[in-house]
Amino acid sequence: MATLDINGKVVDVEAAPDTPLLWVLRDHLGMTGTKFGCGMALCGACTVHLDGVPTRSCITPLAALAGKKITTIEGVNGKVAEAVQAAWDHIDVPQCGYCQSGQVLAATALLTKNPKPSDADIDTAMSGNLCRCGTYQRIRAAIHDAAKSLEA
Amino acid sequence: MNATNVSRRRFLETSAVLGGGLVIGLTLPLRGALAHSKGSANTPPVQANAWVRIGPDDTITLICHRNEMGQDVHTSLALLVAEELEVDVDKVEVKQAPVDPVYVNALLGAQITGGSSSVRDAWTKLREAGATARTQLVAAAANEWKVPAADCTAKDGVVSHGDKHRTYGELAASAAKLPAPTNVALKKPTEFTQIGKHQHRLDTPAKARGKAIFGIDTKAPGMVYASLEQCPVIGGKVLSVDDSKAKSMPGVRAVVNIGEGVAVIADHYWNAKKAREALAITWDYGPGVGLDNAKIEATLKEGAKQDGSVIRQHGDVDAALKSATKKVEAEYRLQLLAHATLEPMNCLALVSDTGCDIWASTQFPQGAQGVAAARSGVPAAKVQIFPQFIGGGFGRRLDVDFIGQAAAIAKAVPGTPVKLIWTREDDTRNDFYRPASYHALRGGIDAKGDLVAFDYKFASASVTNRMFPGVTKNGLDPLMTEGAIDLTYDIPNERQRVVIQEFGLRVGYWRSVSHALNAFAIEGFVDELAHAAGKDPVAFRVTLLGKQPRQQAVLERAAKAAGWGRKLGAGKAQGIASMESYGTHQALVVDISKTASGAIRIDKLTYAIDPGIAVHPDQVIAQIQGGAVSGLINTLTAKITLKEGRVEQSNFHNYQLPRMNQMPKIDVVLMPSGDAPGGMGEVGVPLVAPAIANAVFALTGQRVRTLPLADAKLTFA
Numbered sequence A: 001m002a003t004l005d006i007n008g009k010v011v012d013v014e015a016a017p018d019t020p021l022l023w024v025l026r027d028h029l030g031m032t033g034t035k036f037g038c039g040m041a042l043c044g045a046c047t048v049h050l051d052g053v054p055t056r057s058c059i060t061p062l063a064a065l066a067g068k069k070i071t072t073i074e075g076v077n078g079k080v081a082e083a084v085q086a087a088w089d090h091i092d093v094p095q096c097g098y099c100q101s102g103q104v105l106a107a108t109a110l111l112t113k114n115p116k117p118s119d120a121d122i123d124t125a126m127s128g129n130l131c132r133c134g135t136y137q138r139i140r141a142a143i144h145d146a147a148k149s150l151e152a
Numbered sequence B: 001m002n003a004t005n006v007s008r009r010r011f012l013e014t015s016a017v018l019g020g021g022l023v024i025g026l027t028l029p030l031r032g033a034l035a036h037s038k039g040s041a042n043t044p045p046v047q048a049n050a051w052v053r054i055g056p057d058d059t060i061t062l063i064c065h066r067n068e069m070g071q072d073v074h075t076s077l078a079l080l081v082a083e084e085l086e087v088d089v090d091k092v093e094v095k096q097a098p099v100d101p102v103y104v105n106a107l108l109g110a111q112i113t114g115g116s117s118s119v120r121d122a123w124t125k126l127r128e129a130g131a132t133a134r135t136q137l138v139a140a141a142a143n144e145w146k147v148p149a150a151d152c153t154a155k156d157g158v159v160s161h162g163d164k165h166r167t168y169g170e171l172a173a174s175a176a177k178l179p180a181p182t183n184v185a186l187k188k189p190t191e192f193t194q195i196g197k198h199q200h201r202l203d204t205p206a207k208a209r210g211k212a213i214f215g216i217d218t219k220a221p222g223m224v225y226a227s228l229e230q231c232p233v234i235g236g237k238v239l240s241v242d243d244s245k246a247k248s249m250p251g252v253r254a255v256v257n258i259g260e261g262v263a264v265i266a267d268h269y270w271n272a273k274k275a276r277e278a279l280a281i282t283w284d285y286g287p288g289v290g291l292d293n294a295k296i297e298a299t300l301k302e303g304a305k306q307d308g309s310v311i312r313q314h315g316d317v318d319a320a321l322k323s324a325t326k327k328v329e330a331e332y333r334l335q336l337l338a339h340a341t342l343e344p345m346n347c348l349a350l351v352s353d354t355g356c357d358i359w360a361s362t363q364f365p366q367g368a369q370g371v372a373a374a375r376s377g378v379p380a381a382k383v384q385i386f387p388q389f390i391g392g393g394f395g396r397r398l399d400v401d402f403i404g405q406a407a408a409i410a411k412a413v414p415g416t417p418v419k420l421i422w423t424r425e426d427d428t429r430n431d432f433y434r435p436a437s438y439h440a441l442r443g444g445i446d447a448k449g450d451l452v453a454f455d456y457k458f459a460s461a462s463v464t465n466r467m468f469p470g471v472t473k474n475g476l477d478p479l480m481t482e483g484a485i486d487l488t489y490d491i492p493n494e495r496q497r498v499v500i501q502e503f504g505l506r507v508g509y510w511r512s513v514s515h516a517l518n519a520f521a522i523e524g525f526v527d528e529l530a531h532a533a534g535k536d537p538v539a540f541r542v543t544l545l546g547k548q549p550r551q552q553a554v555l556e557r558a559a560k561a562a563g564w565g566r567k568l569g570a571g572k573a574q575g576i577a578s579m580e581s582y583g584t585h586q587a588l589v590v591d592i593s594k595t596a597s598g599a600i601r602i603d604k605l606t607y608a609i610d611p612g613i614a615v616h617p618d619q620v621i622a623q624i625q626g627g628a629v630s631g632l633i634n635t636l637t638a639k640i641t642l643k644e645g646r647v648e649q650s651n652f653h654n655y656q657l658p659r660m661n662q663m664p665k666i667d668v669v670l671m672p673s674g675d676a677p678g679g680m681g682e683v684g685v686p687l688v689a690p691a692i693a694n695a696v697f698a699l700t701g702q703r704v705r706t707l708p709l710a711d712a713k714l715t716f717a
Ligand code: FES
Pocket: A035, A036, A037, A038, A039, A040, A041, A042, A043, A044, A045, A046, A047, A056, A057, A058, A059
């Protein structure tokens, strides 16, 4: 049995130690906001924060999580996350929406570290997150929009 | 949505009496290209049905008969109802419709979300549904107040007469008892207060917060998971399986041979996946084992020697070619392409004594019902489909293979819900690929530099012959001729032909279907003709569009918006392409540049779009932006290759999709006109490849006639 800190709550999980965090969340805990896209750290759909750092949960085994603070789309909150989600709403970023949990968490991590990212910063921070629907232009606009609202 | 939820099928039967709710019925005739297809052969006559439901608590629900996969049907269709019902669209709740003949797409003849047809099909239907409901509500209030209905007004969910007011919810029960009016009058476009105005998507907040439930997110009490090892050669079968190791692994409940593969059912996904990797299977690879891309190309080129079927013909193209001053000939080719939806194929199925329940992301609920019935052995009438948000469709989820698989697997554990989840590798290797194609073109230019002859032949495999046999008539598959039959250019001598040439691999519909194939060849070749005629590619096209004012207008507008013809500076160039598709007119100018390392950078796409009426303009723009990215996928590097029948690509490292750092700027100029909407979901796709190829020619002098462009040794920044 492993004990995890997920969204500020202590959670016990019974799963094989090599089970990726993604499946611990989705399957064992029924938290389906974090998505499965590739299983190889290639798409970013499964992005969560580990101690605030955007991390691909599909390649992060349960055994590596002791003592880490895990934040998922269900629990992400605070000024930056709220600004990001408000910008997402305002600009109507999502299309199918499947990649968007990962995009929101990646964008929140970026703006937390870098409150005024340039386009090049956005390229660097967001290029690991695929959007098959092609919402990239709106993601970029929404990140700038959120940065502006955080400044105010 | 979970297994304990009420049956939506029963909802349809009982909703008229549920809490006095009002259900609006309409009767529609069946028509359309696929009406006679196998998919609808058993469809009973269309009957009264429901889109709009008004609860006594004033909730207004749209029973949405099209599936949401990013293209915004939930909001766009809600807008049609809300406009006539006189309620704010954001007061409308959207519920996904079950399978029912009344929800058949009249443009396609089956309950399908595809063909850029959702808004076009719903345009009159759902506005009438809204107007009918409003008329009944007003009549109910008028009866109660004993005043003429014409003296009452309906606005913001309230019917009023003088100082008397009733909410829709208060009126719903009595309104439901009134006969539905026929011939309700609809608003004129000038009277619209919501259609054509900026609105937010109803599903944005849920999608930005991880709350939208996709097929892969569905749950049912006691649910277990399945992982399926499929034959490495598509079409192959299991000969035998040694599952002794897999069966001894933790959490494994059962191993099921379903013919095309072997599934491990386990209590958790990770257990199922690991045990699946321990299966030892011997395969009958079937006839596909010898297939590779070179063979497919050769088959298509050989097939193109047949006469084929005439798509469109006038004048005497052979004579005109003979007497032409200049003749141009070219061959174009496109490779196989995977859909790569971000949500891999998956399906939750429960087979029990009472029936079969299916939760899935699907574009074709009616087909899902059929395949689940066939593979579970449960009669179709007892198969319920619960369609979910779709994590990307692009045509992949018109196929229902994964739904049949889930039903076949769940049948082995009756009473236990099983969720089948494909890995990304499964998804890449078991797709219904966009067909490879071969195109032969000839053109003739007279002494004045005018285009006098155009001869086109297109050879490819037919998706429709597999999915909807009977739709192809006289060798013409309507989903192969689109993008050619609607050619906008006026050329005195023209012949276009198509050859259906199967090449030994099942193929599927891929966003914009044959528009993308035909547009790459035709718009690339028209550019070649312009250069052969010594004319500017925009001016050359404008001359050919004299009878097509809407098309001419978007072409000129795109050129102007992109600054066509101005000095661009060293290492920069532009390309243009133009077409009509799905009743929408568009032109696209692409700006590209060469980087220091010699790679090509796609800097900017400038579209001009005349979509007829834009019901939800911001989402029309979103569809173009997204379509552009699908267009880039089909242009730059992605392709599927076969080696000894096995797909070589597996995941996003070797089947690459555009990323944030590669994105061009996309400008969309909307030029709405007319009085009905054109299709939008696929429009952004087909012109990207020819416009970029034409820009590459302008930049480098290299004429690229193959997709992906990377096959011509181009690299992209
Ligand atoms: S699922 Fe983890 S990066 Fe794709």
